[in-house]
Amino acid sequence: MPSDRPVTPSTLSIKDLPWQIVWNKDKCTLCGSCTAVCPVNAIELGVFRKRTIKPFVDISKKSTSEFEIFYGIRQKTDPSYGCIGCAMCSMVCPNDAVIPAKSDEAAKMNLHIDRGGQPRRRGGRRNSHDSVLDQIKFIRISMLTDPALDAGRHEFELKTLLGRVLSPEENMKFIREHGWIPPVREIYPLIIGGMSFGALSPNMWEGLQMGVAYLNEELGMPVRMCTGEGGCPPRLLRSRFLKYVILQIASGYFGWDEIIHAIPEMKADPCAIEIKYGQGAKPGDGGLLMWYKVNKLIAAIRGVPSGVSLPSPPTHQTQYSIEESVAKMIQSMYMAWGFRVPVYPKISASSTSLAVLNNLTRNPYAGGLLIDGEDGGTGAAYNVSMNHMGHPIASNLRDCYQNLVKLGHQNEIPLFAGGGIGKNGNIAANAAALIMLGASGVVVGKYIMQAAAGCLGSESDRCNICNIGLCPKGITSQDPRLYRRLNIEDVAQRVVDVFLSFDTELKKIIAPLGRSTSLPIGMSDALGINDADAARRLDIKYVV
Amino acid sequence: MCRLFAITSKDPLSPMTAINALDVMREGHDGSGVGLFLRDLGGPFEEMKDAPILSGIFTDDGLKRLDIFMMDMGFMTKYKLSIKVPKDPPKGVPKRDIYLIRAYEYPEEWDGWTDEERYARLLEIRLTLRDMGQEKNDMIVFSFWPDVIMLKEIGDPLSVANHLKLERNELKARIIMAQGRQNTNYAINLYACHPFFLEGFSTMTNGENTAFIPIKEYLSSRGFQGYQGYQSDSEVFTHILHYTLKTLGLDLESYKHVITPLQDKALEEHPDGQFLKSLKHTCRRLIIDGPNCVIGSMSDHRLFMVQDRKKLRPGVVGGKPGVFAFSSEICGLDSAIPDRDKSKDFQPMHLDTAIVESDRQEVKICRQTDRLPLQL
DSSP: OOTTOOOOTTOOOGGGSSEEEEEOTTTOOOOOHHHHHOTTOOEEEEEEEEEEEEOOSSTTSOOEEEEEEEEEEEEOOOGGGOOOOOOHHHHHOTTOOEEEEEOSSOOSHHHHTTGGGOOOEEEEEOOOOOOHHHHOEEOOOOOSSSOOOOTTTSOOOOOEEESOOOOHHHHHHHHHHTOOOOOOEEEOSEEEOOOOBTTBOHHHHHHHHHHHHHHHHTTOOOOOEEOOTTOOOHHHHTSGGGGGEEEEEETTOTTHHHHHHHGGGOSSOOSEEEEESOOTTSTTOOOEEOGGGOOHHHHHHHTSOTTSOEEOOSSOGGGSSHHHHIIIIIHHHHHHTTTOSOEEEEEEOOTTHHHHHHHHHTOTTBOOEEEEOTTOEEEEEEHHHHHHOOOOHHHHHHHHHHHHHHHTOTTTSOEEEESSTTTTSOHHHHHHHHHHHTOSEEEESHHHHHHHHOOOOOTTSOSOOGGGTOOTTSSSOOOHHHHTTSOHHHHHHHHHHHHHHHHHHHHHHHTTTTOOSSOOTTOGGGEEESOHHHHHHHTOEEOO | OOEEEEEEEEEEEOTHHHHHHHHHTGGGOOSSOEEEEEEEEOGGGGGGTTSEEEEEEEOHHHHHHHHHHHHHHTOEEEEEEEEOOOSSOOTTOOOOSEEEEEEEEOOGGGTTOOHHHHHHHHHHHHHHHHHHHHHHTOEEEEEEEETEEEEEESSOHHHHHHHTTTTOTTOOEEEEEEEEOOOOSSOOOGGGSSOEEETTEEEEEEEOOTTHHHHHHHHHTTOOTTSOOOSSTTHHHHHHHHIIIIISOOOHHHHHHHHSOOOHHHHHHSTTHHHHHHHHHHTGGGOOOSOEEEEEEOTTSOEEEEEOTTOOSOOEEEEETTEEEEESSHHHHHHHOTTSOGGGOBOOOTTEEEEEOTTOOOEEEEETTSOOSSOO
16 A cells, blocks of 8 residues: 555555455466456556665675565455455466455444445355254154165155145035136255246356256256246246246336237246245345346346346335235236136245234135245345344245144145255255245245355355346356356256256155155154254253 | 054954964063954953043053043943953062943933934043043043944053953954054153044054154144044054044045055056046155055954055965955964964055955955046
């Protein structure tokens, strides 16, 4: 830092940054790859001047100084250019001469990132490694009267239902009287959750769709993917692959013109319609696609001008209250597809989830309820929403399931849970725990980005710049220079890998519990946790 | 693993037939209990087919409470078979005061009631007595139903039977179900002992029902007071049978489709595929998932056996016209009906329901892939 550099309240040193670039002068070849690849321009080529003093032993001669100029990497200390720790620089460095290192003290950037009066916005999810789901163990292993099943060889039927399931009594009555029986889909219990069209890059989207199509058509796994808000490419809407897609409508209604116009030409019905009321990562807040990502294509599909930020209101006037939306939206969506497609709402987990569920139970059309917990991911939200708002998924789901049990409606409104499943990589264990707590299936988004596309984000505030379209891997970017980094076929292949390994792991969990012909929904006697309070709260066994 | 034996015969048999069959299968049960279910009774009960029979175990005080309770309601004892036992029970059998089998006259005000009304009230009374007994630990009530006797006790089946002198003339029946118990998952409790009984339906099971908790939660939430108890994971099989036939109005052949539905591919090829698929969806909560062999008795005197989809539990059906038996092991069958044509013995597999009708002429096999007899 120059001696006359102004030191203002917001002046930070490198030490104050959460990530610090460690650069090795001896290894660096000055190729410039790292600075070229850095998505946030945290590093730049620097010119350094070094003075070396050459003293002489002979006292009669004067010591001299030599000045050397050398080039290298300099890290910026402006919070706007703070290193995000994505380590793309290391990935492109031929000599491993550069690496970001996590600061050893609490970063001060949080205090300074709100310059201009704008609080921090970012993507990713709540930066916390804790997970109650990871603490849950499966304790009921059959041994005495029953040998455990062989997960590798036994036949399994790992399917779940999406759509309003009538009670057996009602169903029999309707069959006898030829009444309307709501549509029900048999799907795989792990669903790729809604990630907005426009939030994901075209390559990511295509890769996911290809993977899902392969899983369905070649491997016979009925995996479904939700579009998220923002619409759906017109070609997909008119293709037979639409049946693997859950179309999402949110309070911004982005992309719905396109969908409605395509209805007459649809060759297949979509799997379901998801009405988004809330997202676990930012409960009570609308969706937000920042202007960086609204290019011409996205703007055209969403039916908006390009280059403007697209916030969805948390509540649109048509979704003024959940009661109203239940009465109107769900029914009109059913009507649009001739009552052949299940429609269900997605809400963020909160202490009012139960109220929503109670309302849905009295609506004969509600096809399910998706509850998104606080650990859900997002493309863009305020840091404060992500870190400090929302309800953990486990207890919220459990409350809802037990409420249905009390009413005798369990699984009639299938509950799907999302938000932090597989946060620490234990996706099958987390999913199985939620299913045994009462979920009919689980929804993942962030995990798929991490596993199938190599998203660099982590729970230690690494990367998290999905919002500004500079995704280092090209997953959440609309800039062709970035998204061409992502190979479509590779993403598809990884999606398939993820589902196949999940399938094996899920079987490895449920087979020892003796389950194979139906998903162990609500099999809470199999669960234990070494936290007495959590055990009491979730109504599962306390084990130490 | 428990051992099961059931027999249906045109001539009334002593329960010892079943006990002896259990005894030859003794390696399969650990003597932790025995349960007996008798229906289509012979002997003195032959003459009173309509009279409700109360079976249970009482302390002296409990019996007094019972008498007051029943008299208050207007029930008169018609016939009783009190089993007085020696002071010292065999090893492993608890000391009891009275094993009671008592037939009643209906109260006068019940005259003119329909069978349905009577049966609902009988169920209610049995549950009330059970609650009263659990409160003071002085009564255990197994059944209160016309033409049905049930007995359950902890201990080795043969020792218990000898202790209770079950070889008496008064105790004979044309349908007998017996279970030699191997207590596994839950605490030893007489209410956890098979067979289970609800409004004319009775089943017993060999196996472990891993889907117990969700099924129990579902049945309990049906709002029918008979769906309670659940000291055993197998009790739900009786209740699902009751639910399928009574509430849903389906037939015995559909029971298998409720507890172990066909997989999707088979449903697509099934003549009743569409109906069965919707049944599978709506009754998904009742799918059993443990290895289970279920033997059951219906109020119309049919006897049946089903296997779950895994078919990991032994079970065999055999006999001759007039007498057929269902047994966990062939040696049990050999002991009860040695002169049958053994080549006709049948071991139901994962798609089969073996049924012997009330005429006891043949074993009917319903395959799950066949068209359903009851068309809606």
